[in-house]
Amino acid sequence: MEEVKHQSRVQFIDFGRSVAICMMLQGHFISMSYVDYDLYMAEIFKQGHSSNLLFNSWGFMRGLTAPLFFTISGTVFSYLLHLQLKKSESNRFWDLKRVRKGVKRGLMLLLIGYILQINFKYFGYYFQGHVNPHFFTFHVLQCIGVGILSLISITYLAIKLRIPFHWMYLSIGLTLFIGTFFVRSTDAFLPAHFPEIIQNMIQGPETEFSIFPWMGYVFFGAFFGSLIAIYQLNEHKKQLMKYTFFLALGAFALGWIFTFLSWLTPQYQMSSHPQNLWYFDRLGFVFLLFTAFIPMSEWRVAKNALFLGMGQNTFFVYVAHAILLYGALVGYSLRDLIQSKLSGINSSLGALFFLVFFAYLVKYLPSIKAFFRNLRTKSEL
Numbered sequence: 001m002e003e004v005k006h007q008s009r010v011q012f013i014d015f016g017r018s019v020a021i022c023m024m025l026q027g028h029f030i031s032m033s034y035v036d037y038d039l040y041m042a043e044i045f046k047q048g049h050s051s052n053l054l055f056n057s058w059g060f061m062r063g064l065t066a067p068l069f070f071t072i073s074g075t076v077f078s079y080l081l082h083l084q085l086k087k088s089e090s091n092r093f094w095d096l097k098r099v100r101k102g103v104k105r106g107l108m109l110l111l112i113g114y115i116l117q118i119n120f121k122y123f124g125y126y127f128q129g130h131v132n133p134h135f136f137t138f139h140v141l142q143c144i145g146v147g148i149l150s151l152i153s154i155t156y157l158a159i160k161l162r163i164p165f166h167w168m169y170l171s172i173g174l175t176l177f178i179g180t181f182f183v184r185s186t187d188a189f190l191p192a193h194f195p196e197i198i199q200n201m202i203q204g205p206e207t208e209f210s211i212f213p214w215m216g217y218v219f220f221g222a223f224f225g226s227l228i229a230i231y232q233l234n235e236h237k238k239q240l241m242k243y244t245f246f247l248a249l250g251a252f253a254l255g256w257i258f259t260f261l262s263w264l265t266p267q268y269q270m271s272s273h274p275q276n277l278w279y280f281d282r283l284g285f286v287f288l289l290f291t292a293f294i295p296m297s298e299w300r301v302a303k304n305a306l307f308l309g310m311g312q313n314t315f316f317v318y319v320a321h322a323i324l325l326y327g328a329l330v331g332y333s334l335r336d337l338i339q340s341k342l343s344g345i346n347s348s349l350g351a352l353f354f355l356v357f358f359a360y361l362v363k364y365l366p367s368i369k370a371f372f373r374n375l376r377t378k379s380e381l
Contacts (some may be wrong), residue, residue: 121331
């Protein structure tokens with residue numbers, strides 16, 4: 001979610017961010033509005049696939065949205081941070097502009113993430129002393145916020161310990177992925193006896209995107225972003241494609257290796273659901289997507305200003321779609337009108353219009369900001 005300055009852009013990352021946000025918008029719209037969504041998802045949970053081939057294909061791509069989103073967030077931040085580290089070796093780490101901006105961004109994501117879970121529709125309920133448990137949910141923004149703050153801390157630690165950055169990031173990513181197997185091998189809330197807001201970060205009653213494994217994608221992205229910055233891989237497109245392809249193969253291989261090892265553990269035997277370490281597979285497909293994005297980002301259509309604008313304003317788009325589609329803050333949304341009510345064709349057309357709406361909203365965002373800025377200035381006179 002970190003903006004890339006013009007002079008340091010890596011084209012395929014911009015392209016990837018735009019793809020990720022578009023996948024999120026259409027995925028959330030269709031999953032909310034499609035009348036048969038719950039039916040087909042129940043089939044997938046029961047037998048691994050649904051009876052609708054088109055839904056299976058769409059569902060597979062939708063399942064890559066969050067891994068792609070988290071991985072790109074780590075890639076962008078790490079790339080920009082290490083570009084500055086290369087140019088500012090004499091500066092104190094905590095004085096670096098990218099570090100200070102990253103701390104502010106991480107804290108802001110945490111704060112906005114929780115604020116979006118307040119529903120003004122139920123303010124009377126809050127004033128009676130009740131607390132909505134959904135307020136403590138650990139969701140996308142919170143996880144990325146914690147990921148960025150952790151990434152900054154680990155980078156500082158790597159400097160002090162003189163450990164290569166990319167190996168440090170890779171080790172943390174692997175630890176988070178492997179740790180997920182053990183965390184999910186129990187139904188207990190973790191850490192035991194901790195406040196709910198802390199448990200939800202690991203495994204709690206209101207966990208959506210927990211640190212295990214989702215923050216792992218941020219660190220794997222950071223690993224990749226640091227390689228691009230340190231070795232200037234973006235200047236050699238074919239070499240970069242080889243890196244992403246072999247990283248994909250490595251992720252798939254690790255998934256199979258750890259799956260085999262998991263069969264030997266008591267946690268696997270005690271588990272109430274199959275443990276196949278799917279997050280390694282998703283990471284592999286993310287790097288395959290990166291491999292495809294590198295040449296695709298050169299296409300003329302990929303350089304469309306409306307399309308790229310979406311990727312350059314992911315934070316705004318995410319917050320706006322949460323309000324419009326899910327009623328974050330206001331309590332009223334499209335959910336009240338379309339939830340599980342549209343056919344496949346109508347749901348797909350609706351998703352297309354949803355994407356177009358946000359593309360033009362982002363296009364006119366500077367004008368909208370200027371209007372409200374002028375309105376505030378006039379009110380102060």
